Amino acid sequence: ATMPTLLSGIANGARQGILFKNGAQLELIGQVRAIAFDKTGTLTLGQPEVYKVIAADSYAEPDVLEVAAALESSSEHPLGDAIVQAAQGLQWTAATDVQAFPGKGIVGTYHQQTVTVGNANFVSQTTQLSQTLIETAQVLEQDGKTVVWVAQGQQVMGLIAVADRMRPQVAETIARLRALGIEQIVMLTGDNERTAQSMAQSLGLDQVYANLLPEDKLHVIKRLQQQYQHVAMIGDGINDAPALAQASVGIAMGIAGSDVALETADIVLMSDRLEKLEQAITLSRRSQRVVK
Numbered sequence: 001a002t003m004p005t006l007l008s009g010i011a012n013g014a015r016q017g018i019l020f021k022n023g024a025q026l027e028l029i030g031q032v033r034a035i036a037f038d039k040t041g042t043l044t045l046g047q048p049e050v051y052k053v054i055a056a057d058s059y060a061e062p063d064v065l066e067v068a069a070a071l072e073s074s075s076e077h078p079l080g081d082a083i084v085q086a087a088q089g090l091q092w093t094a095a096t097d098v099q100a101f102p103g104k105g106i107v108g109t110y111h112q113q114t115v116t117v118g119n120a121n122f123v124s125q126t127t128q129l130s131q132t133l134i135e136t137a138q139v140l141e142q143d144g145k146t147v148v149w150v151a152q153g154q155q156v157m158g159l160i161a162v163a164d165r166m167r168p169q170v171a172e173t174i175a176r177l178r179a180l181g182i183e184q185i186v187m188l189t190g191d192n193e194r195t196a197q198s199m200a201q202s203l204g205l206d207q208v209y210a211n212l213l214p215e216d217k218l219h220v221i222k223r224l225q226q227q228y229q230h231v232a233m234i235g236d237g238i239n240d241a242p243a244l245a246q247a248s249v250g251i252a253m254g255i256a257g258s259d260v261a262l263e264t265a266d267i268v269l270m271s272d273r274l275e276k277l278e279q280a281i282t283l284s285r286r287s288q289r290v291v292k
C-alpha cells in the first residue's frame, strides 16, 4: 500500500484500540493463513483463582500457600498473582534468591531452605512426587484446572489447583477467523496436555500443543510458517516472546501483556479483546484493496 493509505490504516487501527507499530505489519496481518494463540492470559482471562489447596502428609494447607506465596510475590506470572491473593490472610515474607524459569516455575530460598513452585516436571527434578498426589492432580487437570506443585527442600508440601476462565468471546472469535479464511488455528501452552485439552474443548481449534517451553513455541511457529507462510502469534507472556518475534506478525495483549511481550510484538491489542484480531485483519485487507 502507499504511504497515506498505510498511515490512515494505522490511524484507523488506533481508533479501534489496535496499535500497529509499523506499516509492514498492517499489510501482513491480512495475508495471514495460520494463527497461534497462547492459552494463559490470551485465550483465558489470565485472572486465575486458587480453587483448592491440597497438603501432603505432615503438612498443612496454609503452609503450602505460605511457601508458594513467598516465592510468587516476585513473579510476573498470572498463576503467581492467584496464589498471592489467596495467601493474603497469612503471615509470610518474600523469599530471597528468587529465580523464575519461564514455562516451568520458580525457585528461591525461604527460611533457609530451597523452595520450588511449578509444574510436575519441574518440581519432580528435585523431589519425589507421591502417587496419591499425582492421581489427585490428574483428576483436577481433567477438570481444566492448572496444578502448581510446592516443594521445600526435597519434600513435596502439596499442590495448589488454580482455575482460569476462557475469555467469553473465544469460540465466536475463532469461528469468525475461520469465516475470514484462516486455515489453521492452534493453541500453544506451557500448561500440561490434560488441562489444555479440557480447556480447548468446544472452541473449534485445529490443534492443541501443550507442555511447550518458550523455544518450543517458537519451533511450532516455524513449522506453521513452512506450511502456511504467513503466521500470526498472539500472546501475553515472557514465555511467548521468542514465538512473537518469530511470527510473521506478533500480537500482544495490551493489558494482560508482560513488558517483554509488548516490546516484542508488532501489534498490540489495547483492550485485550480477541475480536480486535478479526478487526485488524479486515482493516488490513481493506487498506490493500484501496490501492489496487
Ligand code: ADP
Pocket (backbone or CB within 6 Å): 038, 039, 040, 041, 072, 075, 077, 079, 080, 100, 101, 102, 103, 104, 105, 106, 117, 118, 119, 120, 146, 147, 148, 188, 189, 190, 191, 192, 212, 237, 239
Ligand atoms: P502458558 O503458555 O499457557 O501461558 P506458561 O508457559 O506461562 O503457560 O506456564 C506453563 C506452566 O509452567 C504453568 O501451567 C505452570 O504449571 C508452570 N509455571 C510457570 N511459571 C510458574 C510460576 N511462576 N508459578 C507456578 N507455576 C509456573
Ligand code: MG
Pocket (backbone or CB within 6 Å): 038, 039, 040, 041, 042, 235, 236, 237, 240
Ligand atoms: Mg500466557
